[in-house]
Amino acid sequence: MPELSVVVYGRNVQGHLPEALAELTGAGPAGTGLAGTGPVGTAGPAPGEAPTTPAPVVEVIVAAVGPTAQDAAARHPSVTVVPLPDGTPDSTARAAGAARATGRWLQFAHSKDGVTALAARGAAERAAALPETVDVLLTDHVRSTWRYARTPSPDGRFLAKPGRRDVPVGDCPDLLKVTPLLGTRIVRADFWRAHAELFATDDELFVAYAALLAADRVAAYDQVALEDRQLRAESLPPVTPDDRFALLETYERLLRLAAERAAGPGPTAVLYAAMVTASLRIIARAKLPEPAARDFFRRASRAAVAHRPPGYRRPGGLEGVRRRLLEEDVYAKYRAFQAANQQRRKVRSTIGAGRQAVGRKVRDARYHQDLRRPVDPDLAVFSAYWDRGVACNPAAIAAKLAELAPHVHPVWIVGAENVPLLPPGTDHVVPGTRRYWRTLATAKYLVNNANFPNAVVKRPDAVHVQTHHGTPLKRMGLDQLDYPAAAKGLNFHELLARVDRWDYSVSSNSHSTQMWQRAYQSRYEELDHGYPRNDVYYTATAADVRAVRERLGIAPGSRALLYAPTHRDYEATWTPRLDLAALAERLGEETVLLVRGHYFYGGAASPLTGLRRAGRVIDVSSYDPVEDLALAADALITDYSSIMFDYANLDRPIVIYADDWETYAKTRGVYFDLLAEPPGHVARTQEELTRLLTSPAWRDETAAKARAAFRRRFCEFDDGRAAERVVRRVFLGESPTELPPITPLDERTPAPTPEEATS
Known part of the structure; x- marks a missing residue:
């Protein structure tokens, strides 16, 4: 018997x-199926036992309408299809799917929504560990629209309330504040069938709430188990006044159910607040015809009074006034109050905009006064990754500057949230402050691996150094014009104005030099000196390698694999494309996975939280510098991240995991075919990757030959003295002929491997 049946209806x-099934079975570009363990995950034999036909952990039931559903399901032999005639309501489809399901638990996902194989497997394992007294496992979700993909939900704080405990909903009413989506309620099959009559409605909002109210005990699971794909409103049938009244009736029915179930004052208060909030939102935003609006207001007023919980106290402020007017059923007064409040907001907005404009004028006036000050020849401003801190090429240049030109004073631009992370004694300014603008106005040198704000003025005697932060595989700058997903929100005229401020552009290979010239068309000097941040790959010692591994908790003799995927322009949050838990299990106890999410997702909740305690998966997304991680790793696993070009300097194995290469290349645009010119072996599925890493192939002769060709092309200028060349050329004014020559590739000695460092 499978643990979980996912009913797609x-x-x-x-x-x-078709996309939903591809994700769920792990067969499509968006899938994260469990390679080597069946299409949606299976339980294999215990160690030492003979192989048997494995029982699936998750089964998929498709109870959908029309030939398209049958055709899509036919491409996935493991899927059970329940064909239904046109016009079958959702409630009937769910019931038909549940009747065919054999799992102990049920998850219902509408055909428009998404459940990945990895998410289903995780939910099944969590459900399997629950006692028989639990009826519902409440999960998190992400939301996608036609504009944004996989936006995190606000439900984490509510799901965290019970922790790992299972509770009656009356003891933790905040669980009712979790977004009411049926797909995030994973229900025990026996419980669902016992309440089949209660759940026999097309009203998903009612079923989502009713499942919690009817449950004896509920457990929370703070991992994403559903992608809620919201369809564009303009593509759906228009919402009618009857639909608005139906929503109100749904909440009244739920409040009656809460009373029948003796849910307690907490759940009743949550449902009542949700009903009143929804009613006021409809009155304010739904643009109902005036007669219908009056009728709805009167109906909502009766419901607000009839279901008001004992001891209920209205909130203070404007919200309290709105609720009082609703309860008093004074529609004319409510509309007058609403109009007055809108006018008040408009006036405040105008005043606020005026104050902001005045503030900008004051800032601009002060900044332009500072621009008339003499340039300080001994002042240098550094910034990295949009003011994140001391990092990347700017950090390596600043360190060498302190050695070769200590008379130049460095000041770092750092966002207020990152100031506590700065090395002790680092002189810094926070963006927007008075000293920030004065420093930018008077510094002789401005060094950045991104770009300074548009408002920064390029003084004739100031020097701007663009260090970049990677070798370009993906299209950059003007080359993004043909790729809307990559160019979203990018103003190319402003971009070129920023580029026109550059005096120098640092490059690590001829490929980069050519692409920068094409993507950033302006007048600047190319510094074909190598990336300063890569110097450490030739200067680090065996002691340095051992020290980094010790800080990371990697046991001597263990194999450490660094998994560092890149950003996707078509995803708002980072979801690992590998089942990391399954991979770690297959690789065994002697291998540690160092997992680093892209910095673009720094503000999002880490999907690795549940794996950190395993020991063999270490989340290093927030660890800096990344060069330390490279030194500690025996090999690199990446997809299309520029880290591969830097890591190649170490002459250690690199494995490319390219499960969505065609999608990435089409949406982002690329400069060359990575699969035709890789730095090592290429895996297109998790099973292929696992086979590579569990055999000697990951570092065989074929991999070494591919890496050698890759290094000749992309490690051209990196030899351990890049920062010195940049400092001598830019800050000390030495001519190109005076700089240290680039050591030929065959004469360079990379840092010791972890194996060499311990021998």
Whole structure:
């Protein structure tokens, strides 16, 4: 018997069903299936036992309408299809799917929504560990629209309330504040069937709440188990006044259910607040015809009074006034109050905009006064990754500057949130402050691996150094014009104005030099000196390698694999494309996975939280500098991240995991075919990757030959003295002929490997 049956139901809205099945079975570009363990995960034999036919951990039931559903399901032999005639309501489809399901637990996902194989496996394992007294496992979700993909939900704080305990919903009413989506309620099959009559409605909002109210005990799971794909409102049938009244009736029915179930004052208060909030939102935003609006207001007023919990106290402020007017059923007064409040907001907005404009004028006036001050020849401003801190090429240049030109004083631009992370004694300014603008106005040198704000003025005697922060595989700058996903929000006229401020552009190979010239068309001197941040790959000692591994908790003799995927322009949050838990299990106890998410997702909740305690998976997304991680790793696993070009300097194995290469290349645009010119072996599935890493192939002769060709092309200028060349050329004014020559590739000695460092 499988642990979980995922029932995909409903008509194939806007053609999403094939994509949903591909994700769920792990067969499509967006899938994260469990390679080597069946399409959606299976339980294999215990160590030492003979192989048997494995029982699936997750089964997939498709109870959908129309031939498209059957055709899509036919491509996935492991899927059970329940064909339904046109016009079958969602409630009937769910019931038909549940009747065919054999799992102990049920998850219902509409055909437009998404459940990945990895998410289903994780939910199944969490559900399997629950006692028989738990009826519902409440999960998190992400939301996608036509504009944004996989936006995190606000539900984490509510799901965290019970921790690992299972509770009656009356003891933790905040669980009712979790977004009411049926797909995030994983229900025990026996519980669902026992309440089949209660759940026999097309009203998903009611079923989502009712599942919690009817449950004896509920457990929370703070991992994402559903992608809620919200369809564009303009593509759906228009919402009618009857739909608005139906929503109000749903909440009243839920409040009656809460009373029947003796849910307690907490759940009743949460549902009541949700009903009143929804009613006021409809009155304010739904643009109902005036007669219908009056009627709805009167109906909502009766509901607000009839269901008001004992001891209820209205909130203070404007919200309290709105609720009082609703309860008193004074529609004319409410509209007058609403109009007055809108006018008040408009006036405040105008005043606020005026104050901001005045503030900008004051700032600009002061800044332009500072621009008339003499340039300080001994002042240098550094910034990295949009003011994140001391990092990357700027950090390596600043360190060498202190050695070769100590008379030049460095000042770092650092966002206020990152100031506590600065090395002790680092002189810094916070963006927007008075000293920030004065420093930018008077510094002789401005060094950045991104770009300074548009408002920064390029003084004739100031020097701007663009260090970049990677070798370009993906399209950059003007080359993004043909790729809307990559160019989203980018103003190319402003970009070129920023580029026109550059005096120098640092490059690590001829490929980069050519691409920068093409993507950033302006007048600047190319510094074909190598990337300063890569110097450490030739200067680090065996002691340095051992020290980094010790800081990371890597046991001597263990194999450490650094997994560092890149950013996708079509994803708002980072979801690992590998089942890391399964990979770690297959690789065994002697291998440690160092997992680093892209810095673009720094503000998002880490999907690795549940794996950190395993010991063999270490989340190093926030660890700096990344060069330390490279020194500690025996090999690199990446997809299309520029870290591969830097890591190649170490002459250690690199494995490319390219499960979505075609999608990435089409949406982002690339400068060359990585699969035709890789730095090592290429895996297109998790099973292929696992086979490589569990055999000697990951560092065989074929991999070494590919890496050698890759290094000749992309490690051209990196030899351990890049920072010195940049400092001598830019800060000391030495001519190109005076700089240290680049050591030929065959004469360079990379830092010791972890194996060499311990021998």
